[in-house]
Amino acid sequence: MHTSTRAYDRQDERLRGRRPVEAPADIEPISPPAKRRMLIIVNPYAATVSDRLRHLVVYALQGRFEVDAVDTEACGHxxxxxxxxxxxxxxxxxxxxxxxxxNEAANGLLGSSTPLCCLPGGSANVFGRLLGIPGELVDATEHLLSLADDWRPRKVDLGVVNGRCFTFASGLGLDASVVQRVDAKPHLKARLGPYYFTWVATSTYLRRYLRSPSRLRVHAGGAALEGVTAIVQNGPRFTYFQDRPIDVAEGASLDSGALAGAVLHRATLLGMPFLGWRALSRRARVVDHRQVTGLERFTELTVRSADARPLPLQVDGDYVGEVSEARYSIMPRALNVVA
Incomplete structure (x- = not known):
């Protein structure tokens, strides 16, 4: 038995002609859930950030969050x-x-209940990748939108060096000298990315570390090691070469309650190419190189100059200056994150 189309039309007309049903006076209307307040801190000088992308990101996230955005104006802002x-x-x-x-954001939120998240705008975006945030901005923005329905803050550890927190890694010696030179030319860093790092690393080694490198002494757990470079990690990745992870120290994770490190004893002309190959290899391990000693699961470590020359220091890929001593420690579950 079929109902005629005319009957459906008459029924639709009746429905459209009805007055809306009013809720009883003693029942309050259900309001939509309030949007969470989000503050986006934008570094306008970051490698892949632009005004256009800033506006697009804010526009997209306003669909699920109450969004404010502010640009940074100086270091530490x-x-x-x-x-x-x-x-x-x-x-x-x-x-x-x-x-x-x-890194600056993490230091500002330390000790608060406000969680941190991030959008990729730099050349490596290591911490974001460790949290599981996609490396492409569009994918990362969609990921943040999904957090509105999957809100699960968690706590991660932070490393500390000389009172400053770091999220994934810090280094002294050759590593920090490379970062210092890369940071001096941000336009090349943004344009060439990891290839510029590779060129600067090679030239820095040949100029400063081939013949008379500054030496450092590492003290951890009663042991003393000498070398030309020391790396301390709070996470499993030291950096990325495009999409390939670079693992140096082993045994650290963002919630392990401990740090991991590696010491390069000598930077020989024959040994450095093999060290670079190990860093880029998916199978070989940096800590298996004969000039490298790995340090696993420690909570305190001290690095001092072994020849009275100051040591360059980098924190989360930013050069912070020269020091004669660096004291490392761990702050377990110190930072709230959402990712």
């Missing part, structure tokens, strides 16, 4: 902004920039 954001009760802070911006 992101730390100040994050402290204010935590005080003002934001539900989430998003660092849109490179790992240096993320």
């Amino acid at each position: 992101a730390t100040e902004i994050c402290r204010e954001a935590a005080h003002e009760g934001y539900d989430l802070v998003v660092a849109f920039g490179g790992d240096g911006t993320v």
Whole structure:
């Protein structure tokens, strides 16, 4: 038995002509859930950040969050902004920039309940990848949108060196000298990415570390080691060469409660190419190189100059200056994140 089309039309007309049903006076209408407040901290000088991308990201995220955005204006500004954001009760802070911006944000949110997330805007975006955030901006933005329905903050560890926190890695010696020279030309860093790092690493080694490198002494757990470079990691990755992870120290994760490290004893002309090959290999391990000693699961470590020359220091891929001593420790579960 079939109902005629005319009957359906008459029924539709009746429905459209009805007055809306009013809710009883004693029942309050159901309002949509309030959006979480998000503050996006934008580093306008980061490698892949532009005004156009900034506006597109804010527009997209406004669909699920109440979004404010602010640009950083100087070194350390992101730390100040994050402290204010935590005080003002934001539900989430998003660092849109490179790992240096993320580092400043983490230092500003330290000790607060406000979680941190990040969007890739730098050349490596190591911490974001360790949290599981995609390396492409569009994918990362979609990932952040999904967090509105899958809100699960968690705590991660932070490393500390001379009172400054780091999220994934810090280094002294050759490593930090390379970072210093790369940071001096940000336009080349943004344009050439990991290839510029490779060129600078090679030229820095040949100029400064082939004949008379500054030497350092590492003290950890009663042992003393000498070398030309020391790496300390809070996470399993030291950096990335495009999409390929570079693993140096082994045994650290963001929630292990311990750090991991590696010491390069000598940087010989014959040994360095093999060390570079191990760093890029998917099978060989850096800590198996005969000039490298790995240090696993420690909570404190001290690095001092062994020849009275100051040591260059980098934190999360940003050069911070020269020191005669670096004291490392771990702050377990110190930072709230959402990812």
